[in-house]
Amino acid sequence: MYYCTMYSKELLKGTLQPIILSMLSETNKMYGYEIFTKVKERSDGKIILKDGSLYPVLQKMSKDGVLQFEEVHIGKRVRKYYFLTAKGSEVKRDYLQELKDFLETINELVYKSAVSV
Amino acid sequence: MYYCTMYSKELLKGTLQPIILSMLSETNKMYGYEIFTKVKERSDGKIILKDGSLYPVLQKMSKDGVLQFEEVHIGKRVRKYYFLTAKGSEVKRDYLQELKDFLETINELVYKSAVSV
DNA sequence: TATTAATACATCAATACATGATGTATTAAA
DNA sequence: TTTAATACATCATGTATTGATGTATTAATA
Numbered sequence: 061m062y063y064c065t066m067y068s069k070e071l072l073k074g075t076l077q078p079i080i081l082s083m084l085s086e087t088n089k090m091y092g093y094e095i096f097t098k099v100k101e102r103s104d105g106k107i108i109l110k111d112g113s114l115y116p117v118l119q120k121m122s123k124d125g126v127l128q129f130e131e132v133h134i135g136k137r138v139r140k141y142y143f144l145t146a147k148g149s150e151v152k153r154d155y156l157q158e159l160k161d162f163l164e165t166i167n168e169l170v171y172k173s174a175v176s177v
Numbered sequence: 178m179y180y181c182t183m184y185s186k187e188l189l190k191g192t193l194q195p196i197i198l199s200m201l202s203e204t205n206k207m208y209g210y211e212i213f214t215k216v217k218e219r220s221d222g223k224i225i226l227k228d229g230s231l232y233p234v235l236q237k238m239s240k241d242g243v244l245q246f247e248e249v250h251i252g253k254r255v256r257k258y259y260f261l262t263a264k265g266s267e268v269k270r271d272y273l274q275e276l277k278d279f280l281e282t283i284n285e286l287v288y289k290s291a292v293s294v
Numbered sequence: 295t296a297t298t299a300a301t302a303c304a305t306c307a308a309t310a311c312a313t314g315a316t317g318t319a320t321t322a323a324a
Numbered sequence: 325t326t327t328a329a330t331a332c333a334t335c336a337t338g339t340a341t342t343g344a345t346g347t348a349t350t351a352a353t354a
Contacts (some may be wrong), residue, residue: 115334168201
């Protein structure tokens with residue numbers, strides 16, 4: 061898994077969990093590498109999740125009761141299929157609402173101001 | 178200067194400099210507290226810059242040659258009026274372009290996906 | 295008039311997310 | 325056969341922002 065980042069790392073901060081929650085609410089079961097691939101494709105290669113970020117956060121979200129997973133053996137390889145818990149669905153709704161509001165606010169503030177007098 | 182934050186602190190990461198650059202490109206000269214006030218008003222109280230973030234970053238941006246300032250004495254109080262340098266205008270253009278692209282990408286990824294088959 | 299809020303700056307240790315480096319191992323492709 | 329892709333993992337490091345704390349002036353309010 062190799063990559064070059066499109067955006068300054070700081071901009072991505074706080075968006076990782078919402079992104080994962082969003083992906084998992086569309087496709088009810090996904091494993092880490094699948095999420096990585098999906099996000100990469102959907103963003104036209106602009107958002108490349110780092111495995112050093114992705115796998116730890118999936119573990120954290122499981123620990124927080126937001127996700128659950130089941131291990132599936134594919135040949136000799138193991139996949140962990142993650143899915144939203146009931147709590148996860150709630151958290152998803154809240155996080156996505158907050159993110160949406162944030163995007164709109166920043167957009168308004170930075171690009172839509174300075175109305176001529 | 179007291180405050181309550183609307184967004185999880187992480188979401189704001191990477192947006193502070195673009196916000197400041199944007200504000201300063203509209204109003205050519207502003208002092209720290211004025212930027213604080215303007216951002217607060219423009220965002221309907223949703224983005225409250227912290228003085229622990231604002232003043233250090235203004236110093237950093239000056240050190241980086243992005244901003245310059247002049248001190249103005251108002252009675253016994255001192256104000257530092259900041260303004261964009263030539264380099265600052267370039268940096269502004271780049272940062273705002275990146276941020277805009279980022280906002281669009283996240284929006285597309287998280288809210289506009291899952292087209293029906 | 296006394297006290298609180300607002301104005302205006304500052305410093306710095308602590309926080310926390312994400313990164314980058316590094317590792318293991320299987321499977322497919324060149 | 326060697327490289328790339330698949331699939332997971334750990335952990336020290338970086339760094340932007342925060343929160344706490346500080347000084348001091350000026351305006352408002354009780």
